[in-house]
Amino acid sequence: MELRNCPVCGKVFVFVTRNLCPECAAKEEEEFRKVKDYLYEFPGATMEEISEKTGVSTKRILEFLREGRLILKKENVNILLRCEMCGAPILAGRLCEKCAGDMKKKFGVVKTPKQSEDMKGRIHLSWYKRQKT
Numbered sequence: 001m002e003l004r005n006c007p008v009c010g011k012v013f014v015f016v017t018r019n020l021c022p023e024c025a026a027k028e029e030e031e032f033r034k035v036k037d038y039l040y041e042f043p044g045a046t047m048e049e050i051s052e053k054t055g056v057s058t059k060r061i062l063e064f065l066r067e068g069r070l071i072l073k074k075e076n077v078n079i080l081l082r083c084e085m086c087g088a089p090i091l092a093g094r095l096c097e098k099c100a101g102d103m104k105k106k107f108g109v110v111k112t113p114k115q116s117e118d119m120k121g122r123i124h125l126s127w128y129k130r131q132k133t
């Protein structure tokens with residue numbers, strides 16, 4: 001059992017998979033759900049608009065994208081996420097496919113989003129299909 005201090009509220013909690021106490025994790029989950037729902041309803045929304053309507057900071061929305069938790073679709077034309085290496089537009093994460101490939105060649109590994117609990121929040125295409133039918 002590993003005890004840690006929550007980086008958000010400072011409370012001590014038992015570390016399982018995420019570096020957040022259960023309360024803050026639940027709050028973050030709620031924020032993520034709001035952002036995801038808003039984007040689903042208004043695909044043309046800008047980051048600022050989502051932030052305004054959901055009360056979630058643009059910084060947090062960007063984190064969701066960088067973590068690969070929130071994935072943009074081609075309809076989400078007003079949110080631009082760029083590759084940190086070459087600036088090419090990407091839909092999620094930090095690097096475009098080309099740069100991720102280059103990194104892989106150079107270093108052998110590419111840091112990918114944690115395949116843990118966070119996967120639950122990911123938007124899968126199958127999820128959309130289920131919602132529509």
Ligand SMILES: [Zn+2]
Pocket residue numbers: 006007008009010011020021022023024025
């Ligand atoms: Zn906390």
Ligand SMILES: [Zn+2]
Pocket residue numbers: 083084085086087088095096097098099100
């Ligand atoms: Zn790139």
